[in-house]
Amino acid sequence: MKYVTEFRDGVLAAGLAEAIAREVEPGRDYAFMEFCGGHTHAISRYGVADLLPANVRLIHGPGCPVCVLPVGRVDMAIRLALARPELILCTYADCLRVPASDGLSLLKAKARGADVRMVYSAADALALARREPGREVVFFAIGFETTTPPTALVIRQAAAENLRNFSVICNHVLTPPAIDGLLSAPAASGLSRPRLDGILGPAHVSVIIGSAPYAFVAERHRTPVVITGFEPLDVMQAVRMLVRQVDEGRAEVENEYTRAVTTEGNRKAQALMAEVLELRERFAWRGLGELPASALRIRPAFAAWDAEAKFGLEDRPVPDHKSCECAAILCGAKGPTDCRLFGTVCTPETPMGACMVSSEGACAAHYNYGRFRDQPAAP
Numbered sequence: 001m002k003y004v005t006e007f008r009d010g011v012l013a014a015g016l017a018e019a020i021a022r023e024v025e026p027g028r029d030y031a032f033m034e035f036c037g038g039h040t041h042a043i044s045r046y047g048v049a050d051l052l053p054a055n056v057r058l059i060h061g062p063g064c065p066v067c068v069l070p071v072g073r074v075d076m077a078i079r080l081a082l083a084r085p086e087l088i089l090c091t092y093a094d095c096l097r098v099p100a101s102d103g104l105s106l107l108k109a110k111a112r113g114a115d116v117r118m119v120y121s122a123a124d125a126l127a128l129a130r131r132e133p134g135r136e137v138v139f140f141a142i143g144f145e146t147t148t149p150p151t152a153l154v155i156r157q158a159a160a161e162n163l164r165n166f167s168v169i170c171n172h173v174l175t176p177p178a179i180d181g182l183l184s185a186p187a188a189s190g191l192s193r194p195r196l197d198g199i200l201g202p203a204h205v206s207v208i209i210g211s212a213p214y215a216f217v218a219e220r221h222r223t224p225v226v227i228t229g230f231e232p233l234d235v236m237q238a239v240r241m242l243v244r245q246v247d248e249g250r251a252e253v254e255n256e257y258t259r260a261v262t263t264e265g266n267r268k269a270q271a272l273m274a275e276v277l278e279l280r281e282r283f284a285w286r287g288l289g290e291l292p293a294s295a296l297r298i299r300p301a302f303a304a305w306d307a308e309a310k311f312g313l314e315d316r317p318v319p320d321h322k323s324c325e326c327a328a329i330l331c332g333a334k335g336p337t338d339c340r341l342f343g344t345v346c347t348p349e350t351p352m353g354a355c356m357v358s359s360e361g362a363c364a365a366h367y368n369y370g371r372f373r374d375q376p377a378a379p
């Protein structure tokens with residue numbers, strides 16, 4: 001299939017691996033963070049790290065939207081769903097399994113009588129509200145800039161139809177402030193973050209926002225960014241571009257994913273987001289702590305469709321499970337196997353932390369594709 005098989009070609013991958021090995025300086029270490037969970041998944045699935053020289057390290061970043069959602073926001077949705085069983089709370093499948101306080105999750109709240117349902121899209125949630133005019137339908141919306149336009153669109157549609165039984169808990173977060181937070185502030189976990197020589201910029205997010213918003217990373221933090229697609233050859237090509245920038249002492253924003261990403265991004269989607277949503281002053285990220293202007297809320301003009309305003313919901317900060325290392329993993333301070341719970345009590349079937357829930361989470365990706373590589377080969 002065009003645009004898939006070409007980017008998974010093993011012969012080309014081997015050639016790229018040789019080229020990278022030739023180009024790296026032997027006495028130098030290169031540490032690149034893949035910001036996006038989609039890249040984390042692809043790197044684990046295709047064994048990209050194994051194709052790179054030993055002195056080129058890929059570090060998982062905080063780009064999995066399920067992983068960075070703090071416990072307090074999930075608790076908020078659970079409290080609402082349990083307190084008002086007549087209401088339907090719907091969200092994406094992965095959100096249902098994110099561990100919350102008191103051993104609960106949205107799925108477990110459903111077992112306790114809350115009407116919690118899985119939807120595939122924001123449009124499904126809106127359609128549910130149309131089908132159930134006698135019930136309140138609340139959509140628990142998460143994601144980076146990729147999934148934000150569909151959320152903005154359903155809010156605008158609900159307003160246009162004056163559909164008063166529909167509202168949204170908006171948890172949408174923004175990529176550039178998270179990269180800024182990663183490169184500037186100390187880790188929320190108290191652990192020192194690794195030195196980063198470059199960032200593999202996200203793919204889908206950049207389709208929406210374009211490459212221009214990353215300019216500050218190169219200018220202010222003197223850190224190269226290469227926006228890249230999700231296929232293994234995309235990632236390897238981006239690593240090669242980052243290696244070249246480091247070797248040449250450059251810090252620029254480059255775009256490997258030119259087949260989908262432009263400098264200015266999708267202007268129509270940006271205008272839709274700006275019409276319906278506005279910046280929150282602060283938002284607490286799992287692993288990164290509170291970051292200013294890093295998340296979105298619903299504008300007052302659409303307050304009737306803002307579940308936080310409609311139901312007087314309170315955002316109470318809650319610490320992660322004591323033994324869970326998700327916070328350290330999300331800021332690059334630790335890897336999945338540094339967690340004592342990895343693969344024993346914490347598995348994709350029994351997640352103790354958010355990083356084990358979604359296939360884009362670092363722990364789930366390593367559990368599914370990488371854990372056998374940790375074991376020594378049989379003699």
Ligand code: SF4
Binds near residue numbers: 323336342354355
């Ligand atoms: S293995 Fe589980 S508990 Fe440990 S960091 Fe990963 S998700 Fe959190």
